[in-house]
Each structure stands twice: as C-alpha cells, then as structure tokens.
Amino acid sequence: MKFSKRTSYIDISGIRRMFELSKGEGTINLGLGEPDFPIPLESKEAVRQALDADFTHYTPGKGIIELREGIVKKLKRNGISTDSEEIIVTSGASEALEIALLTLVDSGDEVIIPDPGFVSYAPLTRIAGGVPVSFEVKEDSSFEFDPAAIGEKITDRTKAIILNSPGNPTGSVSSKKAVKEIAGLADDHGVYVISDEVYDEIIYEGEHYSIGRYTDMAITINSFSKTYAMTGLRLGYLQAKLEVVEEIFKIHQYVQASTCSLSQAAALAALTSESDYTSGMVKTLGKRRNLIVDLLNEIEGIRCLKPGGAFYVFPNTAELGKSAELAMSILKNTGVIVTPGTAFGKGGEGFIRLSYATSEENIIEGLKRISEYLNIYMEQTIRGKGGYLK
Ligand SMILES: Cc1ncc(COP(=O)(O)O)c(C=O)c1O
Structure with a gap:
C-alpha cells in the first residue's frame, strides 16, 4: 500500500466539500465557521x-x-x-x-x-x-x-x-x-x-x-x-x-x-486590551441570531431552535429530505452554501447548519432565496405530490 492506513480512515470534511463546489459569482456563504470581523x-x-x-x-x-x-x-x-x-x-x-x-x-x-x-x-x-x-x-x-x-x-x-x-x-x-x-x-x-x-x-x-x-x-x-x-x-x-x-x-x-x-x-x-471588542461582536451576532431564527421558522418544513451560544443554527429539515441532498440542491438552485448536518455525524441527518457570522444583508438575501426555492419545492413535492429536488 502506497500510503498509511491512517489516511484511508479519514475523509475530506463535509464543510470543505461544500466550499469547493461554490466558486460561482453571487454565492452567499452561510457555511463559514469564522466571524466576519477584522481583528482588534x-x-x-x-x-x-x-x-x-x-x-x-x-x-x-x-x-x-x-x-x-x-x-x-x-x-x-x-x-x-x-x-x-x-x-x-x-x-x-x-x-x-x-x-x-x-x-x-x-x-x-x-x-x-x-x-x-x-x-x-x-x-x-x-x-x-x-x-x-x-x-x-x-x-x-x-x-x-x-x-x-x-x-x-x-x-x-x-x-x-x-x-x-x-x-x-x-x-x-x-x-x-x-x-x-x-x-x-x-x-x-x-x-x-x-x-x-x-x-x-x-x-x-x-x-x-x-x-x-x-x-x-x-x-x-x-x-x-x-x-x-x-x-x-x-x-x-x-x-x-x-x-x-x-x-x-x-x-x-x-x-x-x-x-x-x-x-x-x-x-x-x-x-x-481594555476595549470591549468581544462583547461588541457578540451584541452584533446576537441580533443576527434572532433574525436568522425568525426567518428560518417562517419557512414551511423547517423548525429552528434558538441557540444560546456560538454562531450557528441547526434547524430540523427532516421533512425536506436527506441533509446532503438538501444542502446540495439549495446550493445548486439558490447559490447559498449551507452545511449538511451529516458533516457532523450520523446524528446530524435531518438537519442543516447555517452560520450567521456574516452580514445581515447576506442573511436576509440568503434566506429569501432559500425560502423561495423551498416554497416551489414544497409545491412540487409534498403539497403537489410529484417531482423531486433537482
Ligand atoms: C468547536 C471547535 N473547536 C475547534 C475549532 C478549531 O479552531 P482553531 O481555528 O482554533 O483551530 C473550531 C473551528 O471551527 C470549532 O468550531
């Protein structure tokens, strides 16, 4: 065998995979695990x-x-x-x-x-x-x-x-x-x-x-x-x-x-430093958290808890199908990157992760696109009983 067994036990992370698929212009990235703030x-x-x-x-x-x-x-x-x-x-x-x-x-x-x-x-x-x-x-x-x-x-x-x-x-x-x-x-x-x-x-x-x-x-x-x-x-x-x-x-x-x-x-x-850098950032992130949770809960087929910390939401999307297929179809049809819950283990099936460490404009536009797309999808499948996610 050319390489160690060690590398055969592991795989490229699901988060990175989504990034690699997302080179297109106009993409909105709700996959990022980093604050969009400059350092102090x-x-x-x-x-x-x-x-x-x-x-x-x-x-x-x-x-x-x-x-x-x-x-x-x-x-x-x-x-x-x-x-x-x-x-x-x-x-x-x-x-x-x-x-x-x-x-x-x-x-x-x-x-x-x-x-x-x-x-x-x-x-x-x-x-x-x-x-x-x-x-x-x-x-x-x-x-x-x-x-x-x-x-x-x-x-x-x-x-x-x-x-x-x-x-x-x-x-x-x-x-x-x-x-x-x-x-x-x-x-x-x-x-x-x-x-x-x-x-x-x-x-x-x-x-x-x-x-x-x-x-x-x-x-x-x-x-x-x-x-x-x-x-x-x-x-x-x-x-x-x-x-x-x-x-x-x-x-x-x-x-x-x-x-x-x-x-x-x-x-x-x-x-x-004496500055209140992190508390300022947390205040901004807190507003974005409320915004994204509200927008997600307005979408039929999605249920989202309000998290107490970090900068991610992990809504339940089980009604909309398998996580990996859903994340991929959202990316293909809307240009919005979200991460399938299964990138975090089998227990993540039926969920997707969205990061709100990005601007309010990105959150609003990203969720608008997802909502419009999923509405059409619901029409074609669950309500209309036909068709699949493309
Ligand atoms: C829970 C958790 N632990 C560790 C890390 C890695 O952090 P670092 O950039 O310090 O290596 C991350 C980054 O996303 C994380 O979310």
Missing part, C-alpha cells in the same frame, strides 16, 4: 510593532511568558486556577486537540464524542489510532449534552470524553449541573475530559461553565480564532495539570516547536 485594532498595531522590532524568531516552546500569563488570568475568570507552566500555546485549538489526543490515546482506545459534533473529533481520534464512540445529542433536549448518555458509553477502553460548550454545530450551552456531573464521571472512571471551549465568550443566554473548575482530569482547550476573529493567525492554547501538560509538550515540541511569534503578539494585545 490593538492586535494590528502590535503585529506592526513586533515586525519592526524583528520579533520574528522562535519563541519559547510553550509560548511567550506574557501571553501565557494573560491566559492564566483569563482562565481564572472561568474559575480555573492554574499557572503559566500549565499552559501550551498551540497553532489553533486544532493543534491542541490533536496533541492532547496523541498523548492520551493508544491503538484501540476509545474517545467519547458528541454526535452531531465538531468535524475534527472523530478524524483526530482515528489519526491517533483510537476509536470514536459517539453519544447522541438530541434536538428534543435542546441539543444539550446528557451526562447519562455519556456515562453509558464509558468502558475500560475509554481514555477521554470530548466536551464542547457552547457547541458546534448546534450552539447549545451546557448547564452547570451537566458540567459538574460529567466532571464526576471523569473522576469516578479516571478518564480525561478534553473540553473544547473555543466559543466560551460567544454566549447570549446562560453562562459558560469550564469543567476545569470541577475536576483535575480536565484538559481545557481554547482559541483566539473565534473570540478575536483571528482564524487566519492560527493561535490557541491548552491547559491541564502540570504532569499532563509535560507529556503533551513532548509532542508539541516535535510537531510545532513554537507557534508564530507575530500571532502571539497579536493575541497578547487582544487579551490585555
């Missing part, structure tokens, strides 16, 4: 200054100390008591997820993941040689993670549980009670909880509870990608107890050495 002004200035000062060499492997100290303060606000040695600055939450899994998982070990859940969890588990075991995330419980459903999946091969609140693709926010119960499971069974908290500050209702407050078995992962719209600067971090971090660091030093110095300067400026 302070960060732009910090990068310019860092460049002028030739701050362009390797940094310490765990990241510059000022940034790690800023991260410690931020995590303290989330109730996690830690210090700068327990932090590794990574190339996005993506690297953090990968090196955490590579550190915990041996061949055949199990990792419990949400379904539907973020696209990387299953492939990264497989890349590490592990077996993803999914627990159901259900619409009728507002897509909240159910500790009992997670508990049922724990076996003596379980190494980790992946938690994600606020969650992608559903935007659901875990309650304090659920987070505490999951922490209890981790302690009782001696399994780690990899807590992906990249949307912790993008929250409209309820409060964010970091599981690291309640258990030493937590590996907390976060990112500058969403909070400061720095997706292209590829910067995130992880935090855990020192003995865990030292093991994870062995992998980080070989795959990454250190992260981009200029990105670290940008992140430091954002973290230490």
